[in-house]
Amino acid sequence: MAGSVIRRMKLGSQGLEVSAQGLGCMGMSSAYGSPKPDEEMIALIHHSINSGITFLDTSDVYGPYTxxxxxxxxxxxxxxxxxxxxxxxxxxxxxKWEIRGDPAYVKAACEASLKRLEVDCIDLYYQHRIDTQVPIEVTMAELKKLVEEGKIKYIGLSEASASTIRRAHAVHPITAVQLEWSLWSRDAEEDVIPTCRELGIGIVAYSPLGRGFLSSGPKLLETLLEDDRRKIHPRFQPENVEHNKLIFKRINEISTRKGCTPAQLALAWVHHQGSDVCPIPGTTKIENFNQNIGALSVKLMPEEMAELESLASGVKGERHPSAARTWKNSDTPDPSTWNGQ
Incomplete structure (x- = not known):
């Protein structure tokens, strides 16, 4: 595949340009079972770059660090x-899970990531989850310093509420907000996504394939390893799977009619949300990666979009094991209350 096949897009309003689809790298090292062999994953990343998918997504907590x-x-x-x-x-x-956004930690975390990545500058640096003990303005002031020092180019937020995004953007322009968005995770459409669009902030959709369920359906659950974090996700619990597998059945029927795979259909739906949206499906297999690229050429008519949206509105189970780590609970204190502790 020539790199020219993959279209490029402007992410946000600050000048960042990325491939119109990214590659989520988390599953290569953590969360979905044991880490995969380095040489295989490096070959996959090289294949991704050669194919024109050049927007690579990682985090210090994946592994952690690895x-x-x-x-x-x-x-x-x-x-x-x-x-x-x-x-x-x-x-x-x-x-135990802890979230930190205090200035000393922000600076130390960035320095450590630069060393591990062996680069001088990170293109897009997100606050992965919002520290509700630290005013967002305080965290953003430190991130702004990192931009000025040339250590990061653009600032992002992940799982941030509309009010948190507005307050952050007032300190320094936010380039992108990463959020869960897929056919079965649409809660951000009410408030967060309109806020991003109003402010000219790009949207990066993680888990666009419903953590694999929208591509494989209930058979996915038969292949999960003991240490796969999806085992604790509400939507994968037996009482919810019985219902959710009906959604997959319909997606499968529509994709068969369209002549594409369920994964391509689900990804195409995300692409059709707008030119400001970049999904970052993750995979550890080159054949799945190639299949995901095919989503870029699937065209959906308005009636097909409506059909997909109507069937996906009935998903059962929360999208995340702990709502406390999502945008719904990401508001931070007033900066006047911050005493630097």
Missing amino acids: NEILLGKAVKGKREKVELASKFGNIILDG
Whole structure:
């Protein structure tokens, strides 16, 4: 596949240009079972770059740390061909989840990510989850410094509420907001996505394939390893799967009619949300990667979009095991209350 096949898009209003689809790299190192062999994942990343998918998404918490190290190896000698996105703010210590956005941590996390990635600058640096103890203005002031120092080019937020996005954007322009958006995760459409559009902020859709369910359906659950985090997701629990598999059945029927795969149909739906949206499906297999690229050429008519949306509105189960780590609970204190602790 020639790189020219994949269209490019402007992400946000600050000048960042990326491939119209990205590659989510989390599953290569964590969350979905044991880490995959480095040499296989590096070959996949090289294939991605050669195919024209150059927007690579990682985070310090993936592994933790090992995914950034993997990407650092993979982009060596290819740095100018890729747009690297990483994140900070999520820490797992002794099995406990902590979120930090205080200035000292922001600076230290960025320095550590630069070392692991073996780069001088990260193209897009997100706050992975919002620290509700620290005013967003305080976190953003430190991120703004990192831009001024040339350590990051653009600032992003992930799972941030509309009010948090507005307050952050007032300190320094936000280039992109990463959020879960797919046929079965549409809660951000009410408030968050309109706010991004009003402010000229790009939208990066993670889990556009419903963590694999929209591509594989219930058979996915038969292949999950014991340490796969999806086992604790509400939508994958037996009482919800019985219902949710009906949604997959309909997606499968429509994709058969369209002459594409269910994954391509679900991804195409995200692409059809607008030219400001970049989905970042993750995979560890080259054949699945190639299939995902095919979504860019699937055209959906308005009536097909409506049909998909009507069937997907009935999903059962929360999209995340802990709503406390989503945009619904991401408001931060007033900056006047911050005492620097």
